[in-house]
Amino acid sequence: MDWTALALSLRLAAVTTAILLALAPPLAWWLATTRWRWRHVADALVAMPMILPPTVLGYYLLLALGPRSPAGALLARLTGESLPFTFPGLVVGSVIYSLPFAVQPMRASFARVDRELVEAAWCLGASRLRTFARVVLPLSRAGVVAAAVLTFVHTLGEFGVVLMLGGNLPGRTRTVSVAIYDQVQSLDYAAANRTAGVLVALSFALLALTYHAQREGTPRWPTT
Amino acid sequence: MADDLIARVVLRLAGGPPRAVALSLGVDAFPIAVLFGPSGAGKSTLLRCIAGLERPAAGVVRWRDRAWFGAATWVPPQDRDVGFVAQQGALFPHLDVADNVAFGLAALGPAERARRVAEVLDRFDLGGLRRRAPATLSGGERQRVALARAVARRPSLLLLDEPFSALDHPARSALRADLRRWVRALGLPTLLVTHDPAEAMAVGDTLAVLDAGQVRQTGPVGAVFERPCDAATARILGxxxxxxxxxxxxxxxxxxxxxxxxxxxxxxxxxxxxxxxxxxxxxxxxxxxxxxxxxxxxxxxxxxxxxxxxxxxxxxxxxxxxxxxxxxxxxxxxxxxxxxxxxxxxxxxxxxxxxxxx
Missing domain, CATH: 2.40.50.100 (RNA polymerase II/Efflux pump adaptor protein, barrel-sandwich hybrid domain)
Structure with a gap:
């Protein structure tokens, strides 16, 4: 059992979730409410990481963040370190990779908030920001919680992007799924079993807890 | 005397071509002016333009000495100082009655806000419901809370979009009488939209008849009902x-x-x-x-x-x-x-x- 890798994965998942909880709500709100003519293009862009092979995404990120790209060079100058094969590099990759998992549940629940409530808040003098914080967000709790859990669990199990972008440096970029891959490669099936089992149990527990917490808000066939 | 409320706007009603609508109401039109017309006449759209919830294709919206909409003017609903009550009340379901009423009072200090909420709840006979969730209220109670919430900010103009149409008959007539009493006591100019002639008669001082995006007649309620200006208006008035x-x-x-x-x-x-x-x-x-x-x-x-x-x-x-x-x-x-x-x-x-x- 590679506890260092598990700790690193948990840390990566936590940081990614925190960043997306700040980044995704405005983006999801914009997508849910915009009448922009090209909104479907924005929709498709946000959803891309969901269907793109993770290795492809990881490959492009590696190029984009590497020292030979202008953006990568700029980032390296700012942080004093080249992003690929570092933990911050993993965070950037994970944020992009999990973006649709954070945006789409939020977007769906924002869109379900009754427009009349938003208008009522406006007419009561609430700015757009205050309306969002005091009316839209509280009424979309289920979607926000779902987004957070999905992001967390999705990041926890991420493999392709991490491998392409982070490589396999113990304690720095070796995540739990990379560790499992390593264990299988070295034919240590017992260790792979234990690590995989822990990951399954953790993911299941998180999802079960979430559904339990949201049992009121889950649509269900009515019982009379 | 200059008109108090002027809304001369071009509206784009569902599917139809753009239409120019001109509504002017003088000081004597209030406390309660009624915008009356059949469904689809554009009453709600016009009201929403006045509230700032809809942006007309062109035109002018003025209230007293303030321009809310014009060629180069756009005042967002937040800054129009209006109270708006929708058909179903649009109470915030995650807030109780008192917090709903307090929502629009964010600019006040906590003590002043609490005092204002208590005062408004008391005036609207809602004291006993202050900690209730909107979902547990009857339709009539919900609309009373919605009115209280809109009035608590002391807006300069109250806009009501068919506020009683979702209620059953006894609750509706009770609320109509209450509305008249409250609005008069507060001296609050009110514009109410309805398609119900009985409602227009019961609550209105002034009546503006709107049909197919056109204001056909404006005047004191009784005079308009008894002396419609043409046959089409007479039909609309029932x-x-x-x-x-x-x-x-x-x-x-x-x-x-x-x-x-x-x-x-x-x-x-x-x-x-x-x-x-x-x-x-x-x-x-x-x-x-x-x-x-x-x-x-x-x-x-x-x-x-x-x-x-x-x-x-x-x-x-x-x-x-x-x-x-x-x-x-x-x-x-x-x-x-x-x-x-x-x-x-x-x-x-x-x-x-x-x-x-x-």
Missing amino acids: VDTLVAATVLRAGAGTAVVRAGDGELTVSAPEGLAGRVRVCVRAEDVTLRAGNLGAEGNGAPGRVLRVDDEGAFAVVSLDCGFPLVARLPRRALRALGLAAGDAVFAAIDPSAAWAVADG
């Missing part, structure tokens, strides 16, 4: 019978017209001539059994059909022209009328109003 007639002689405020085979004396605007329509409300028609009283103002005829309408009966007549009378069921029983019977339909000249046909 006049039961519009008798086709021709002016024979016109005098000061009255005219003698030929309707069917007989003559009727009716009220008429100055200078009316030629083909006209005589507006007769069903409750203004008095029935006499047989052909008695044929010398009075009215027309002899036959009963075509009698329909029950709760406490009232609606009698359809053929007097050489179709006519409808509405009378208490008890009165109908006393007359003993049934289909086929001969009657005389008496019409008070002051209750019959002739307008140009069209």
Whole structure:
């Protein structure tokens, strides 16, 4: 059992979730409410990481963040370190990779908030920001919680992007799924079993807890 | 005196071409001005333009000395200082009654806000409901909270979009009476949208009749209901019978017209001539059994059909022209009328109003 890798994965998942909880709500709100003519293009862009092979995404990120790209060079100058094969590099990759998992549940629940409530808040003098914080967000709790859990669990199990972008440096970029891959490669099936089992149990527990917490808000066939 | 509320805007109603609507209400139009019209007339759209929830294609919206919309002006709803109440109240479901009312008072300090909430809840008889969730309230209670919430900010103009249409009958009439009382006590100018003539009569001081994106008539409620400006407006206002007639002689405020085979004396605007329509409300028609009283103002005829309408009966007549009378069921029983019977339909000249046909 590679506890260092598990700790690193948990840390990566936590940081990614925190960043997306700040980044995704405005983006999801914009997508849910915009009448922009090209909104479907924005929709498709946000959803891309969901269907793109993770290795492809990881490959492009590696190029984009590497020292030979202008953006990568700029980032390296700012942080004093080249992003690929570092933990911050993993965070950037994970944020992009999990973006649709954070945006789409939020977007769906924002869109379900009754427009009349938003208008009522406006007419009561609430700015757009205050309306969002005091009316839209509280009424979309289920979607926000779902987004957070999905992001967390999705990041926890991420493999392709991490491998392409982070490589396999113990304690720095070796995540739990990379560790499992390593264990299988070295034919240590017992260790792979234990690590995989822990990951399954953790993911299941998180999802079960979430559904339990949201049992009121889950649509269900009515019982009379 | 300059008009208080001016909304001259170009609206794009569902599917149709853009239409220019002009609504002007003077100071004397308030406390309660009613924007009345059939569904689809554009009343709600116009109200939403005034609230700032909808942006007209072009035009001007002014309230007193403030321009809210113009060629280069756009004041967002947050800054218009209006209270807006929607059909279903739009209470925030995650906040209790007191927090709903306090929502618009964010600019006040906590002590002042609490005082204001208590005062408003008290005025609207909501003290006992302050910690209740909106989902547990009745429809009437919900609308009272929505009104309280809108009024708590002391807006300069209150806009009500069919606020009682989702309520059942007793709750509706109770709230209408309350609304009049509250608005008068607060001295708060109010513009109410409704498609219900009874509601317009019950709460309004001024009536603006809107049809197909056009303001047809504006004036004191009673005057508009009794003296519609044309036949189309009369139909919208629920006049039961519009008798086709021709002016024979016109005098000061009255005219003698030929309707069917007989003559009727009716009220008429100055200078009316030629083909006209005589507006007769069903409750203004008095029935006499047989052909008695044929010398009075009215027309002899036959009963075509009698329909029950709760406490009232609606009698359809053929007097050489179709006519409808509405009378208490008890009165109908006393007359003993049934289909086929001969009657005389008496019409008070002051209750019959002739307008140009069209």
